[in-house]
Amino acid sequence: MNGARVLALTSRIIRQIVRDRRTLALVFLVPLLVMCVLYVVLTGSSGSVPTLALVRPTGVGSDALNVLIDRLLPPASRLKTVTITADEVEDVLNKSEADAALVFPADLAAQLARGEHPRLQLVLEGSDPAVATAMRESVTALVRQLDVALAQAQSRASQGAGQTVPITTQTTSLLTLAEPRYLHGGPDYTSNDALAPVFIGVFSFFFVFLLTSVAFLRERSQGTIERVLASPLSRAELVMGYVCGFTLFALVQAIVVLLFVVFVLRVHYQGNLGLVFLVAILLTVSGVNLGIFLSTFAQNEFQIIQFIPLVFGLQVLLSGIFWPVEQLPAWLQPVAYLLPLTYANEALRAVMLKGSDFGQIAPQLAALLVFMVLMIGLSALTVRRQVA
Amino acid sequence: MADDKRVGAPSLAGSAKEPLVICDGLVKVFGRLRVLDGLDLAIGVGETFGLVGPNGSGKTTLMRILAGLVRPTAGSVRVLGRRLPDPRVAASLGYMTQLSALYLDLTARENLRFFCSIYGLRGQERERRIAEILARVDLSADADRVVATFSGGMRQRLSLACALVHRPRLALLDEPTVGVDPELRRSFWDYFAQLNREGTTIIVSTHHLDEAARCSRLGLLRFGRLLACGTPHELLAGAGTSDMEAAFLYYAARGRQEEVTA
Numbered sequence: 001m002n003g004a005r006v007l008a009l010t011s012r013i014i015r016q017i018v019r020d021r022r023t024l025a026l027v028f029l030v031p032l033l034v035m036c037v038l039y040v041v042l043t044g045s046s047g048s049v050p051t052l053a054l055v056r057p058t059g060v061g062s063d064a065l066n067v068l069i070d071r072l073l074p075p076a077s078r079l080k081t082v083t084i085t086a087d088e089v090e091d092v093l094n095k096s097e098a099d100a101a102l103v104f105p106a107d108l109a110a111q112l113a114r115g116e117h118p119r120l121q122l123v124l125e126g127s128d129p130a131v132a133t134a135m136r137e138s139v140t141a142l143v144r145q146l147d148v149a150l151a152q153a154q155s156r157a158s159q160g161a162g163q164t165v166p167i168t169t170q171t172t173s174l175l176t177l178a179e180p181r182y183l184h185g186g187p188d189y190t191s192n193d194a195l196a197p198v199f200i201g202v203f204s205f206f207f208v209f210l211l212t213s214v215a216f217l218r219e220r221s222q223g224t225i226e227r228v229l230a231s232p233l234s235r236a237e238l239v240m241g242y243v244c245g246f247t248l249f250a251l252v253q254a255i256v257v258l259l260f261v262v263f264v265l266r267v268h269y270q271g272n273l274g275l276v277f278l279v280a281i282l283l284t285v286s287g288v289n290l291g292i293f294l295s296t297f298a299q300n301e302f303q304i305i306q307f308i309p310l311v312f313g314l315q316v317l318l319s320g321i322f323w324p325v326e327q328l329p330a331w332l333q334p335v336a337y338l339l340p341l342t343y344a345n346e347a348l349r350a351v352m353l354k355g356s357d358f359g360q361i362a363p364q365l366a367a368l369l370v371f372m373v374l375m376i377g378l379s380a381l382t383v384r385r386q387v388a
Numbered sequence: 389m390a391d392d393k394r395v396g397a398p399s400l401a402g403s404a405k406e407p408l409v410i411c412d413g414l415v416k417v418f419g420r421l422r423v424l425d426g427l428d429l430a431i432g433v434g435e436t437f438g439l440v441g442p443n444g445s446g447k448t449t450l451m452r453i454l455a456g457l458v459r460p461t462a463g464s465v466r467v468l469g470r471r472l473p474d475p476r477v478a479a480s481l482g483y484m485t486q487l488s489a490l491y492l493d494l495t496a497r498e499n500l501r502f503f504c505s506i507y508g509l510r511g512q513e514r515e516r517r518i519a520e521i522l523a524r525v526d527l528s529a530d531a532d533r534v535v536a537t538f539s540g541g542m543r544q545r546l547s548l549a550c551a552l553v554h555r556p557r558l559a560l561l562d563e564p565t566v567g568v569d570p571e572l573r574r575s576f577w578d579y580f581a582q583l584n585r586e587g588t589t590i591i592v593s594t595h596h597l598d599e600a601a602r603c604s605r606l607g608l609l610r611f612g613r614l615l616a617c618g619t620p621h622e623l624l625a626g627a628g629t630s631d632m633e634a635a636f637l638y639y640a641a642r643g644r645q646e647e648v649t650a
Contacts, residue, residue, distance in 0.1 A: 008505030012491070012498070019493050019534075223489035227550070230455040230483040233506045234475065 001240065005233050009241025010248075013215065017249060027211070027249065031203040031257050038195060039265055050131050051080040052139065053098035055089065061109030068153075069104075072145045079138055093125040093183050100124045100135040102142075112150065112174065119176045126182040127353050128194055136180055147175045184354045196261040197269065197352035198321050200276060201344035203257055204250040205283045206312050212246050212291030213304050221300070235383045239376065243288045250284035251277065271355040279347050279361075282368040286340055289375035296382040315341040343367040406469055407432050408558055408589050409454060413463035416449050416612070423449045424460070425612035431591060431605075436584050438603030439593040440636065446612040447593040448486060451562045454591065455483045468558060479507060482556030486563050488543040489550075492536040496527055496546050499535060500553050507554035521549045524579060540567050548576065552583070559583065561592040565599065577602050597632040608639050615639040 017024060057065050073081060084092055089101045103121040105111060111118040122139050124132045151174055219225045228238060254277060261267045290311065298304045318332065319325070319341035325333055336342045347364035350356035358365075407430040416424040424446045431437045439447045452458040453465055456472055465472045468480055490499050497518060504514045522528045525545040535543065548564055561580075565573045577599060580590055584604075592603070600606050601620050608615040608623070616623055616639040620632070627635035 002508075004508065004510065005506050008502055012494070012502045015498060016491065016493050222492065223485050223487035224491060226452075226455075226457060226485045227483060227489050227503070228506065229457055230478060230481060231503070231506045232475065232478045232508065 001234075001237060002232075006237050006241045006244060009228075009233065009238065010244040013242065013245030014248060016215070017211070017245075023211070027207050027253060028256050031199065031207075031253065032260050035196070035199055035257070035261065035265065038199075049076075049078065049080055050100070050135055051082060051098040052135065053082050053084045053089065053092050053101040055086045055101060055103040056083055057104045057106055057108035059107035059110055061113070065104075065108055068149055069146065072142060072149065074138060074142070089123055090183065093123065096125065098125070099128075099131045100139065102139055112154075117174060117176050119178050121178045122180040124180050124182050126184040127349070132182070139180075140177060143175055143177045150174050194349065194353065195321070196265065196267040197276070197348035198345045199261075200254050200257050200280060201283055201341055201348050202316065202321070204254050204280045205287045205315075205341060205344070207253060208246045208250045208284050208287035209291045209294075209311055210304070210308070211249070212242060212288045213295040213298070213307070214301060216242070216292050216295040217298055217301065217304060220295070235380060238383060239289070239292065239379055242292065243285050246288045247281060247284045250280060250287070254280040269352040271351040271353075272357065275351045275356075275358060275361065276348060278365065279344050279351075279368065282365065282372050283340060283344050286368070286372045286375045289372070289379035292379035293375065293382050315339050318342070320345050340368055340371040343371075408435075408468060409591070410466040411450075411453075411463065412465075414450070414453065414460050414465065415462040416446075416453065416458065417461045423612050424453075426463070427609075427612065427614055429607060429614060429617070431589065433589055434584065434587065435604045436580060436590045436592065436602070438600045438606045439591065439609055440595065440597065440600050440606055441593075441609030442595065445609040447609055448562055449612075450609070451483070451560050451591070451593060454558075455481060455560055479554075480557040482551040482554065482559040484548055484551035484559070484561045484564055486566070488540075488547040490535050490543060490547055493534060495532050495534055496522065496538070496549075497531045499546060499550055503550045504553055509554060517553055517555070521553045525549045526575075541569060541572055544568050545572070548579075552588075555588070557587075557589065559588055559590045559592075561590060563593050563595075565594065565596060573599070597636060600632050608636060610640055610643055613643070615643045 054069070056062070056069070073079065082092075082098060084098075084101065086103060086106075089103065092098050093101060101123045103123065105118045105120075108118050120143055122136065124135055126132045154174070216225075219228070229235075233241075258273070258276070262269060294307050294311070295304065298307070316322075318328065318336040319339050320336065321341075325336045325342060328336060343364040347356075347361040347368070350361050350364075409429065409431040411427055411429040414424045414427040414429075415422070427446070427450065439450065441447055449458060453460055453472070454467055456467075456474075456478060459473065467474075467477050470477050491502070494502070500518045500521070501514065504510075504518065509517060518531075519528070522531050525548060527542065527545055527549065530538070530542065535546065538546065544564070544567060548561070551561065552559060565576055568576065573596070580592065581602070584590055592599075594600065603620065605617065605619050606623055607617045616626065618626070623639070624630055624632065624635050627638035629635050629638065
């Protein structure tokens with residue numbers, strides 16, 4: 001591998017793209033436009049029934065309270081519930097077995113009897129902001145109803161004892177619902193927070209794939225590939241030059257998308273930007289090589305366009321961008337796990353929403369690496385095939 | 389990669405005694421088409437060797453085999469003393485393809501810079517050679533224009549410049565004068581003669597028979613076979629004519645007869 005020759009090819013590619021102002025503008029502006037539209041369109045209503053985990057009161061006199069709680073819960077068609085213990089909360093939420101947990105003090109009955117104001121704690125999983133908001137609302141409503149019911153019960157009891165107690169109705173005087181705790185994300189996360197990370201991946205993969213396949217097709221149709229292959233430039237250097245040139249653009253694009261998302265759309269993120277770029281690089285290199293590979297099956301630009309639904313449409317539908325992979329029909333799920341964007345989406349969401357570190361996304365990075373090596377192999381094979 | 393033997397590196401063989409190009413029983417089959425059919429050829433150092441033949445006679449395929457772009461189905465090729473495929477040969481070759489094969493969205497100078505760089509030329513040396521060859525093909529004034537705005541003749545000149553800017557020992561020129569006006573054709577051939585004097589061996593394909601007379605030797609190619617090979621004078625004498633076209637037709641007819649008798 002001769003660095004100077006690779007650099008010559010890389011700088012030529014950069015120069016060609018920079019010269020094509022219209023393409024350049026589209027590469028950077030289209031993602032922003034698409035995200036703006038999504039930002040407006042998405043209201044983030046999730047179709048599935050959320051699950052609330054209950055840590056129930058267990059002390060003396062809790063049975064009556066639990067009966068009351070069950071009576072007040074919304075029907076299972078709107079909210080599923082499971083009962084867990086206090087130390088299971090984080091585990092259950094992290095495994096996505098529930099979307100939120102409502103923690104009652106174990107000695108709720110005793111606290112009430114002593115006239116105290118028991119504190120209830122809501123813990124939200126939080127990575128899907130739409131679900132988190134819905135959960136927050138239904139739990140708040142539930143606690144209010146419970147509060148009213150308890151107040152009425154207490155006033156009946158005191159009237160029965162011949163005492164006069166002012167009837168508390170509207171105000172939450174008996175129970176206190178503490179400020180919800182978010183496992184991931186936060187109260188001002190919106191649906192865009194969950195989508196934005198994914199788009200960094202989608203755009204770096206897709207545009208680079210498109211640019212490379214057309215660039216390589218042109219190299220063949222205008223005959224320059226013959227000249228390049230007859231020169232001392234090796235096949236490996238050729239692929240490497242293309243990878244470097246286009247990766248640079250993909251990274252600039254990722255930076256633009258990221259800045260736009262964070263500063264203009266004010267989407268929230270946490271976690272290491274280095275990891276975000278690592279994912280973007282792995283995807284880009286895959287995209288360049290897939291572009292080289294598929295371009296050899298196209299005779300003209302029109303045919304390249306036909307590859308878009310195959311490469312792009314399939315991945316957008318199946319890689320978990322709009323609905324989780326787990327919601328796909330069982331037979332489609334393995335297909336989703338053959339697509340690089342599935343892993344990229346998981347990794348990007350984990351890093352940007354949950355602040356995951358390198359170790360936590362290592363499996364996804366490994367899958368992307370495998371895919372990248374596979375694509376490099378395919379493109380090297382096709383470049384070799386240019387020589388009959 | 390240890391293929392960094394530069395242009396004209398002395399370690400490459402190809403002494404005055406050994407021919408620069410040796411083809412031995414070359415066969416190339418594309419599908420059912422036999423493009424080259426047992427071609428034997430030797431081209432010496434310092435020649436201007438003309439490949440003459442009708443379309444589809446195998447000229448371009450032979451060029452591409454010599455450039456290392458195509459592997460022969462059978463037979464062997466030695467170029468610059470090395471049996472192909474050998475990446476070390478590439479640095480000493482200049483290949484001008486039939487299509488003008490340029491990056492249309494780049495300027496003439498940027499095209500030349502790219503080809504210089506992949507042949508390992510850099511810095512001032514590179515710029516000096518580019519200026520020199522631009523003057524040679526009369527494109528100095530248009531050096532910084534984008535190639536897409538060039539006329540056919542200008543593209544052809546730039547294409548030639550790109551093939552020669554790294555000063556190859558062997559120049560493979562595939563129909564360099566197609567679509568070129570007579571005046572420019574003449575200046576191309578003057579340039580080839582000059583390169584030849586400077587020590588570049590040239591293999592040039594053409595179907596302009598008047599150009600053939602300017603070659604040191606000619607190979608007449610038809611159906612992937614060498615009908616005849618020799619100096620223009622020898623070929624004319626052998627055919628008993630003073631007209632290159634008549635000579636070509638004579639050898640073509642003789643080739644057909646041999647086929648019939650065989």
